[in-house]
Amino acid sequence: MQLNLEHPEFDYVLRGADGRQALVNDRRMTRSFIVAPRTLIEDWPAIDVRSLDADALAPLLALEPDVVLIGTGAGQGFPPASTMALCLSRGIGLEAMTNAAAARTFNVLAGEGRRVVAGFVLAAPDDADAG
Template sequence: MQLNLERPDYTCFLRGADGESALVNDRRLTSSFVIAPNTLVEDWLVRDAGAMVAGDLDALFALQPELVLLGTGAKQLFPPAVVMAACLQRGIGMEIMTNAAAARTYSVLAGEGRRVVAGFVIP
């Protein structure tokens, strides 16, 4: 069987994430960040998904997503309802999951060419 290396056609490749860090391209990030297929916003100020406010999503909304993924660390933790309502009011889907699950989901959706933006909370 012949194996071919396929490189993504976008610039921000998320290789994986957990509750303590993430690997984007060849860089290990140890603080919260926002990622879209062609954009990386480092040092996102969110450190606790449970304490988020709607304005925390502004960095994600600026990237014009059709879907927002929120990685909440090592454990799934839902943000306050006002945060989820901010997505719904804009007609943007939102999924909340662990960082590891969000990284896998992001990679699949970005590979499909979807307008996905993910925020990863790393305390």
């Protein structure tokens, strides 16, 4: 059997994510962030998926995605209906799922050449210790 190493045609790969951290390529992320196949935005100020509004989505939408994934942390959560309606009104799909599921989904969609952007909500270290 011949094995070939394939190099993805995008710059950022999620190697894993949970509610506290994520691994983007070889970089450990401990604060909420945004990732697209060729863009990484660190220190996204999102702290709770239930409070995501148009201002919080602006940097994701600026990347002109077809699909927005929201990694909601360790557990499932959903943004407000108005936030979901904002994406729908622009013809952009929005899916909310745990960070682990969002990481896997991002990699699949990016690998298919889709215009995907993902925002990952990570618990601040103080919040994670309190919970």
